[in-house]
Amino acid sequence: MKRFLSGIQPSGLPHLGNWFGAMAMHLELAREGEAYWFIADLHALTTVKDAAKLREMTREVAVSYLAMGLDPERTCFWRQSDVPEVTEVAWLLGTVSGMGLLERGHSYKDKVAQGLTPSVGLFYYPVLMAADIICFDADEVPVGKDQIQHVEFAQDMAGAFDAVYGPTFKRPEWRLSKTPKVSGLDGQKMSKSYGNALWIFEEGKALTKGIGRLPTDSRAPSEPKDPDGMLIFEWLKLLIPADEYEALATRAREGGDKGPGYGELKKRIACAMDELFGAGREERKKLLAHPEHVERVLASGAERARSAARAVRDRAYKACGLR
Numbered sequence: 001m002k003r004f005l006s007g008i009q010p011s012g013l014p015h016l017g018n019w020f021g022a023m024a025m026h027l028e029l030a031r032e033g034e035a036y037w038f039i040a041d042l043h044a045l046t047t048v049k050d051a052a053k054l055r056e057m058t059r060e061v062a063v064s065y066l067a068m069g070l071d072p073e074r075t076c077f078w079r080q081s082d083v084p085e086v087t088e089v090a091w092l093l094g095t096v097s098g099m100g101l102l103e104r105g106h107s108y109k110d111k112v113a114q115g116l117t118p119s120v121g122l123f124y125y126p127v128l129m130a131a132d133i134i135c136f137d138a139d140e141v142p143v144g145k146d147q148i149q150h151v152e153f154a155q156d157m158a159g160a161f162d163a164v165y166g167p168t169f170k171r172p173e174w175r176l177s178k179t180p181k182v183s184g185l186d187g188q189k190m191s192k193s194y195g196n197a198l199w200i201f202e203e204g205k206a207l208t209k210g211i212g213r214l215p216t217d218s219r220a221p222s223e224p225k226d227p228d229g230m231l232i233f234e235w236l237k238l239l240i241p242a243d244e245y246e247a248l249a250t251r252a253r254e255g256g257d258k259g260p261g262y263g264e265l266k267k268r269i270a271c272a273m274d275e276l277f278g279a280g281r282e283e284r285k286k287l288l289a290h291p292e293h294v295e296r297v298l299a300s301g302a303e304r305a306r307s308a309a310r311a312v313r314d315r316a317y318k319a320c321g322l323r
């Protein structure tokens, strides 16, 4: 059975892009193989400098995954900082990795270009991420496009260690999400930082208001339209069954009496969001009222994760002469 592993940045409430680009795939992979998901709170320290905010966002990620159906019996789910073995292995990897490798990191360069302080931690970020992956003998790492280079760095670092000390680590592969880009309300990639997101746990008036912001044009329902490239249809394609989507797209292409109006399409989006996330929204409220339950899940995940990571750390310590 394949072992999947991925880290989730604690970056707040999930939007439709996070759901289709990452969360849905994580939940699906957990049914296909062994799933190891963790909340990357140590990585978050490179950008978040507010303790209360970090705590809150970490809890929010945990609650979101549990509310949407993560099964902690099947999936090992923990907080990165609860497994210190990973930081120990990161040090070992740092000692065999060239500066040149990290200097090629485009995520680091992008973040600095955006104005983030180029701290040592930000530069070292890929080494910790490589240790995250290698410490659990992961076969495949589901990631967004921007993280592929980091998984390739992990392959290079594992290879560099093995070249010096003999075969020790498993070489991980990356796996790209089936939906790498969901557009936001303004047509750009949906992102928390662009103010163009639709939040999956939003409901009622707030949800209708969010969907209402979806830009449309003044063409009448009877005017034939090409659904390809229209934002409203991109979202519908993700949210409703394929046969229903095809029927709506055909009505739009043909126009006339049966041409769908934007109001009807927006209502269908709201209704599909209720169907997909309604139960999760209720579950989330219950979990928020019982933080001790969430804490127990993470603590038990950390215990399992530590035992897996300890075995790999011991193997690596032995290989390089620390034991």
Ligand code: ADP
Binding pocket: 009, 011, 017, 018, 019, 020, 021, 022, 143, 144, 145, 179, 180, 181, 182, 183, 184, 189, 190, 191, 192, 193
């Ligand atoms: P944001 O850009 O909103 O801050 P994150 O960087 O926290 O999102 O992304 C978390 C996960 O969600 C990543 O795996 C990322 O690839 C995925 N993701 C984020 N936005 C989108 C999007 N618009 N379409 C598809 N996947 C996305």
Ligand code: TRP
Binding pocket: 005, 006, 007, 008, 009, 040, 043, 128, 129, 132, 133, 141, 142, 143, 147, 150
């Ligand atoms: N860097 C990843 C991101 O920003 C999060 C992450 C940390 C990760 N460690 C990881 C992803 C290990 C996959 C594997 O999304």
